[in-house]
Amino acid sequence: MSGLESVLVVGTGLIGTSIALALREQGVAVHLADRDEGSLRLARELGAGVEWAEGVRVDVAVIAVPPHAVAGRLAALQKEGAARFYTDVASVKALPLREAASLGCDLTSYVAGHPLAGRERSGPAAARADIFLGRPWALCPTEETSPDAVEAMYGLVKLCGGEAVRVGAEEHDRAVAIVSHAPHVTASAVAARLADAPATALGLAGPGVRDVTRIAAGDPRLWTGILSGNALPVAEVLEAVAADLAAAAAALREAADPGAMARVTELLHRGVTGTGRIPGKHGGPARAYATVQVIIGDRPGELARLFQVAKEAGVNIEDVRLEHAPGLPLGAADLSVQPEAVPRLSEALRAHGWHLP
Numbered sequence: 001m002s003g004l005e006s007v008l009v010v011g012t013g014l015i016g017t018s019i020a021l022a023l024r025e026q027g028v029a030v031h032l033a034d035r036d037e038g039s040l041r042l043a044r045e046l047g048a049g050v051e052w053a054e055g056v057r058v059d060v061a062v063i064a065v066p067p068h069a070v071a072g073r074l075a076a077l078q079k080e081g082a083a084r085f086y087t088d089v090a091s092v093k094a095l096p097l098r099e100a101a102s103l104g105c106d107l108t109s110y111v112a113g114h115p116l117a118g119r120e121r122s123g124p125a126a127a128r129a130d131i132f133l134g135r136p137w138a139l140c141p142t143e144e145t146s147p148d149a150v151e152a153m154y155g156l157v158k159l160c161g162g163e164a165v166r167v168g169a170e171e172h173d174r175a176v177a178i179v180s181h182a183p184h185v186t187a188s189a190v191a192a193r194l195a196d197a198p199a200t201a202l203g204l205a206g207p208g209v210r211d212v213t214r215i216a217a218g219d220p221r222l223w224t225g226i227l228s229g230n231a232l233p234v235a236e237v238l239e240a241v242a243a244d245l246a247a248a249a250a251a252l253r254e255a256a257d258p259g260a261m262a263r264v265t266e267l268l269h270r271g272v273t274g275t276g277r278i279p280g281k282h283g284g285p286a287r288a289y290a291t292v293q294v295i296i297g298d299r300p301g302e303l304a305r306l307f308q309v310a311k312e313a314g315v316n317i318e319d320v321r322l323e324h325a326p327g328l329p330l331g332a333a334d335l336s337v338q339p340e341a342v343p344r345l346s347e348a349l350r351a352h353g354w355h356l357p
Ligand SMILES: NC(=O)C1=CN([C@@H]2O[C@H](COP(=O)(O)OP(=O)(O)OC[C@H]3O[C@@H](n4cnc5c(N)ncnc54)[C@H](O)[C@@H]3O)[C@@H](O)[C@H]2O)C=CC1
Pocket: 010, 011, 012, 013, 014, 015, 016, 033, 034, 035, 036, 039, 064, 065, 066, 067, 069, 073, 089, 090, 091, 092, 114, 115, 116, 117, 118, 119, 120, 121, 122, 123, 124, 222, 226
């Protein structure tokens, strides 16, 4: 299919509205539908598109609702003849395909999809057009899917700035159990320890615990649906994680024994190996950035001034992490840059009066 001109987004939450905004930026006509009037209105007011009027037929319908609701929406949309092609964005893929088949949906025009991009917040207010840039976007056509439908979805993913990855639904589900679903439960288990932690402990919280628990802030209702839709693959990974944790705890009970601590060290080494295997930006190999730490005042415009100095020094800031010192009007910014840019950036920052610890 050449040129995708009109899209219907059903479910104007975080992902649906983000897709709509990304497509609007590319000049695509976007129609919106959601069973929740407030979400629909907000998405419209954010410039994500116009309300879908029944009878309007589009090139592609994107179903961006919770996993268990996908097949029902697909069946209803196909009955109305809403689009030429259909896709969804649910975090699990075998479930909607199975349910769509049992509801008698037309599987030739449906390509199950999943953008591996998102946030720990829900709803249209959290939507951003750029969350898909350089991110993988799984597409799971089956033997029944028409080549035209697959081609249309590659076009849609490209328009959103994502990188299409073709994969079978079962393989997809086993993969995301490892890289997304089990990590979510693990993050929740760590974050749950904070629910009744003493104030002293919370006051000492640093970036490490933030990194490990960020995704645990996600919507529990949505995540219950995701996990129940991928139950066995997730259970398998969690059992392996639990075994590692139980072995580490048992070893720490005998910490005076060097043999026991060696087992803990071995787990830490496997962890280092695992983190090193996570691909870097744009799906390329992991790239180790160097960090330049700068002390910043808690004042408006401080970061903008910092970025300006980096820009003038010709240094690209790949990532930035802010750490606020509790109770102090100061914080630290960790700037991730290419290792070779560290001396240039450090020198430029010092020359402009910044304090580098
Ligand atoms: N949150 C994330 O970071 C990611 C989520 N996903 C998947 O995207 C889908 C949507 O998730 P979010 O946008 O995060 O959720 P969200 O809660 O922000 O939005 C979901 C929207 O769907 C609407 N909705 C629910 N059932 C509906 C139905 N039967 N008909 C019409 N509208 C309905 C809700 O009113 C809501 O506006 C889910 O399947 C999720 O697994 C995929 C990638 C990332």
